[in-house]
Amino acid sequence: MGVVASPALAQGVAPFAPTGDAEDALGALIALVRPDLEACNRTIVERMASPVALIPQVAAHIVAAGGKRLRPLLTLAAARMCGYQGGLRHVHLAACVEFIHTATLLHDDVVDESALRRGLASANAVFGNKASVLVGDFLFARAFELMVADGSLKVLDILARTASTIAEGEVLQLTTQNDLATTEARYLDVIRGKTATLFAAACQVGAVVADRPEAQEAALAEYGMNVGIGFQLVDDALDYAADEVKLGKTVGDDFREGKITLPVLVAYAAGDDGERRFWRRTIEQSEQNADDLVHAVELIARHQAIRATLERATRSAAEAKAKLSVFPDSPIKACLLRVADYTVNRAR
Amino acid sequence: MGVVASPALAQGVAPFAPTGDAEDALGALIALVRPDLEACNRTIVERMASPVALIPQVAAHIVAAGGKRLRPLLTLAAARMCGYQGGLRHVHLAACVEFIHTATLLHDDVVDESALRRGLASANAVFGNKASVLVGDFLFARAFELMVADGSLKVLDILARTASTIAEGEVLQLTTQNDLATTEARYLDVIRGKTATLFAAACQVGAVVADRPEAQEAALAEYGMNVGIGFQLVDDALDYAADEVKLGKTVGDDFREGKITLPVLVAYAAGDDGERRFWRRTIEQSEQNADDLVHAVELIARHQAIRATLERATRSAAEAKAKLSVFPDSPIKACLLRVADYTVNRAR
Numbered sequence: 035m036g037v038v039a040s041p042a043l044a045q046g047v048a049p050f051a052p053t054g055d056a057e058d059a060l061g062a063l064i065a066l067v068r069p070d071l072e073a074c075n076r077t078i079v080e081r082m083a084s085p086v087a088l089i090p091q092v093a094a095h096i097v098a099a100g101g102k103r104l105r106p107l108l109t110l111a112a113a114r115m116c117g118y119q120g121g122l123r124h125v126h127l128a129a130c131v132e133f134i135h136t137a138t139l140l141h142d143d144v145v146d147e148s149a150l151r152r153g154l155a156s157a158n159a160v161f162g163n164k165a166s167v168l169v170g171d172f173l174f175a176r177a178f179e180l181m182v183a184d185g186s187l188k189v190l191d192i193l194a195r196t197a198s199t200i201a202e203g204e205v206l207q208l209t210t211q212n213d214l215a216t217t218e219a220r221y222l223d224v225i226r227g228k229t230a231t232l233f234a235a236a237c238q239v240g241a242v243v244a245d246r247p248e249a250q251e252a253a254l255a256e257y258g259m260n261v262g263i264g265f266q267l268v269d270d271a272l273d274y275a276a277d278e279v280k281l282g283k284t285v286g287d288d289f290r291e292g293k294i295t296l297p298v299l300v301a302y303a304a305g306d307d308g309e310r311r312f313w314r315r316t317i318e319q320s321e322q323n324a325d326d327l328v329h330a331v332e333l334i335a336r337h338q339a340i341r342a343t344l345e346r347a348t349r350s351a352a353e354a355k356a357k358l359s360v361f362p363d364s365p366i367k368a369c370l371l372r373v374a375d376y377t378v379n380r381a382r
Numbered sequence: 383m384g385v386v387a388s389p390a391l392a393q394g395v396a397p398f399a400p401t402g403d404a405e406d407a408l409g410a411l412i413a414l415v416r417p418d419l420e421a422c423n424r425t426i427v428e429r430m431a432s433p434v435a436l437i438p439q440v441a442a443h444i445v446a447a448g449g450k451r452l453r454p455l456l457t458l459a460a461a462r463m464c465g466y467q468g469g470l471r472h473v474h475l476a477a478c479v480e481f482i483h484t485a486t487l488l489h490d491d492v493v494d495e496s497a498l499r500r501g502l503a504s505a506n507a508v509f510g511n512k513a514s515v516l517v518g519d520f521l522f523a524r525a526f527e528l529m530v531a532d533g534s535l536k537v538l539d540i541l542a543r544t545a546s547t548i549a550e551g552e553v554l555q556l557t558t559q560n561d562l563a564t565t566e567a568r569y570l571d572v573i574r575g576k577t578a579t580l581f582a583a584a585c586q587v588g589a590v591v592a593d594r595p596e597a598q599e600a601a602l603a604e605y606g607m608n609v610g611i612g613f614q615l616v617d618d619a620l621d622y623a624a625d626e627v628k629l630g631k632t633v634g635d636d637f638r639e640g641k642i643t644l645p646v647l648v649a650y651a652a653g654d655d656g657e658r659r660f661w662r663r664t665i666e667q668s669e670q671n672a673d674d675l676v677h678a679v680e681l682i683a684r685h686q687a688i689r690a691t692l693e694r695a696t697r698s699a700a701e702a703k704a705k706l707s708v709f710p711d712s713p714i715k716a717c718l719l720r721v722a723d724y725t726v727n728r729a730r
Contacts, residue, residue: 086554141515144492167489167515168552171522175545178526182538190530190538197523204516206434 059372060102063111066366070110070125071103077122077129081176092169096136105236106132108261108373112240112254115366123243126180127189131236133177134193138200138228140170189239196235203227212292212318214302221296222263225270230262237261253360257370260354265377267347270295271340274331286327292317296346298330300339309333347378407720408450411459414714418458418473419451425470425477429524440517444484453584454480456609456721460588460602463714471591474528475537479584481525482541486548486576488518537587544583551575560640560666562650569644570611573618578610585609601708605718608702613725615695618643619688622679634675640665644694646678648687657681695726 064071082093106128113124144166174197181190207224210216237258241251273288274297288295294317302313315321316330334340354374361367412419430441454476461472492514522545529538555572558564585606589599621636622645636643642665650661660677663669682688702722709715 084550084553086550086557088553088557089550138519141519144511144515163492163511164556165553167492168549168556171486171489172546172549172553174519174522175542175549178538178542179546182535182542185535187530187533187535190526194523194526194530198520198527201516201520201523202432202434202437205432205436205513205520208512208516209434209436 059369059376060104060107063107063366063369063373066369067107067110067114070114070128071107073122073125074103074106074110074128074132077125077180078132081129081133081180082173084172088165089169089172092140092165093136093173096139097132101132101135103132104265105135105232108233108236108258108370109240111366111370111373112237112258113243114240115361115364115370116241116244116246116250116254118240118244121243123184123186124240126184127239127243128236130177130180130184130193131232131239133173133180134197134200135232137170137174137177138204138232140166140173142204144170186242189242192235192238192242196231199227199231203229203231207293210294212320213294214298214313214318216294216299218296218299221294221299224294225263225266226259229266229269230259233262233265234258250360253357257354257357257374260350260357261374261377264347264350264354264374267296267343267350268378268380271297271343271347273297274334275340286330289316289327289330290322292320296343297334297339300342301330301334301337304337304339305333344378351375351378407717407724408452408455411455411714411717411721414717415455415458415462418462418476419455421470421473422451422454422458422476422480425473425528426480429477429481429528430521432520436513437517437520440488440513441484441521444487445480449480449484451480452613453483453580456581456584456606456718457588459714459718459721460585460606461591462588463709463712463718464589464592464594464598464602466588466592469591471532471534472588474532475587475591476584478525478528478532478541479580479587481521481528482545482548483580485518485522485525486552486580488514488521490552492518534590537590540583540586540590544579547575547579551577551579555641558642560668561642562646562661562666564642564647566644566647569642569647572642573611573614574607577614577617578607581610581613582606598708601705605702605705605722608698608705609722609725612695612698612702612722615644615691615698616726616728619645619691619695621645622682623688634678637664637675637678638670640668644691645682645687648690649678649682649685652685652687653681692726699723699726 078097082090082097084090109128109131110124118124144163177193178190181193203224203226206220207228210220210224234255235258238251238255241254270288273285273295275285287293288298298313298317302310305313312326312329312333316326351374355371358367358370426445430438430445432438457476457479458472466472492511525541526538529541551572551574554568555576558568558572582603583606586599586603589602618636621633621643623633635641636646646661646665650658653661660674660681664674664678699722703719706715706718
């Protein structure tokens with residue numbers, strides 16, 4: 035079984051490297067929690083260990099592939115904003131959140147047969163479906179071991195519910211696939227489940243370890259939920275718009291899979307009869323020709339569906355920021371406000 | 383997406399129907415814990431529920447397919463043998479154990495591409511790989527929700543470790559696949575991990591809910607571990623020996639997948655040069671012709687490899703029974719002793 039040679043792989047985890055202005059918000063946040071983030075990276079490497087060599091190989095392949103560690107960063111930042119001191123609970127739970135995320139990526143690779151993930155060959159392409167499923171299971175179980183070691187039933191409750199909500203969201207997405215009758219509300223249910231819930235939980239556990247009142251916990255959860263919704267909306271927009279190299283992801287994946295996303299729903303709703311026939315053929319009947327993706331991108335541009343999607347994301351970011359009003363101003367809070375904008379601005 | 387019409391499916395879960403003398407031990411055990419088992423079945427159905435309709439459909443397909451509920455039965459019986467009274471903790475944890483088992487079956491279906499599982503089309507054949515992976519994830523997460531609701535960090539610790547050990551065992555099996563240099567010790571590591579650990583945990587949590595001393599907990603865990611090892615050994619023997627209809631499983635699955643099991647290791651070790659060439663071609667190089675399975679079964683018979691495998695299983699059953707000596711005699715203990723034999727005798 036081959037292993038892709040990669041310096042990041044050899045190193046275990048890749049350092050985050052901001053690549054432009056849009057990443058400054060994240061860079062500023064990282065600067066504020068750098069020792070925590072480094073401790074989190076060490077925990078991730080330590081807890082990927084297994085006497086079964088293939089496990090750290092597959093796990094490192096995806097964990098090392100240059101992910102932004104956005105979700106664990108949110109846990110670390112939320113905990114610090116809430117004044118958490120005196121331990122590594124936030125670090126361990128941040129690692130746990132990243133493990134859950136990584137497990138879903140591995141299972142997504144199987145599910146979606148995506149050829150590229152973060153610019154490297156997907157784990158499934160390199161190691162096969164079997165390894166992706168089973169190593170995903172391992173990381174998921176490891177996440178629970180980390181939570182159990184943390185010892186808080188409240189945290190366990192939040193993250194166990196999150197895990198089933200993620201799975202429900204993914205299955206719901208499967209149900210809506212190829213179905214142009216999917217409503218925008220249902221689409222939002224999907225992205226809340228598959229993406230935003232984990233952002234919400236990542237933020238909420240930061241408040242929990244700092245023992246903050248329910249209202250602050252809820253505010254952070256809603257901040258995370260809205261950041262996550264915005265993040266996924268932008269992701270869905272980028273799949274019809276982005277420069278493939280910059281995104282490190284194959285453009286048009288969603289189109290080829292017949293995934294129902296907001297850009298498609300907007301363009302379909304605004305389309306004339308001929309356009310709707312095009313969408314039904316390509317998305318519902320999965321009959322696609324070589325130039326269909328280009329045409330889809332044209333139709334989406336014609337009806338300003340990317341703009342509509344990004345506007346919806348901007349609204350989510352604004353809602354996220356409003357939720358933080360219950361917290362006093364601080365450098366970390368300022369960064370979290372900028373991170374909400376970053377999730378939207380990274381598209382432009 | 384089609385649903386296989388099945389009365390069991392409509393009913394949610396199938397009742398257990400003993401089919402012969404070998405099943406009497408299980409039947410006797412069921413008779414002793416019937417109200418508990420019925421409560422467990424109700425919990426399973428309730429906790430499979432989801433607003434996402436595909437989830438209970440897929441879950442019911444596999445949960446309803448007539449599984450023997452062997453693992454939850456062990457939890458229920460262990461708890462009762464330990465004198466547990468006054469609640470439904472054992473019932474909820476038994477359901478949780480079955481969910482973990484079901485999740486691994488769903489992921490196994492993806493992994494092994496097995497055409498038959500328990501005599502019905504595998505979930506993956508009916509619903510597709512995607513649904514099998516994601517519904518498996520959902521059931522796994524639901525198992526953790528049930529544990530969190532139970533509220534015991536000790537139980538959570540046992541079952542979280544069990545979940546990662548199962549995944550490690552499955553990945554180790556992947557590593558040994560097609561590798562005739564696999565030692566018997568390594569093969570035993572695989573079956574301990576992928577199968578026996580869950581039997582051990584299923585039994586151990588019965589002692590935990592009844593608040594028994596460590597020594598009794600450990601004794602039940604070792605009973606379960608040995609029952610599980612015997613169970614898997616017999617499973618591996620049956621794959622080269624059983625009557626397909628009776629097993630409800632395609633014979634020769636392991637052979638076709640190049641899985642390394644004890645019957646193959648024994649026959650390979652005892653084989654002459656020509657036989658070893660046969661095994662290398664079929665198992666290591668995965669080059670198989672139509673009549674190779676028949677020849678493999680002949681070679682396994684020639685070297686009495688089934689007998690050797692069943693003898694090893696019988697030894698495990700004896701070890702399992704010996705572990706129960708720390709418990710006073712009782713009708714449930716008598717049944718658990720018989721269950722250890724059942725796991726071996728079901729092959730004959």
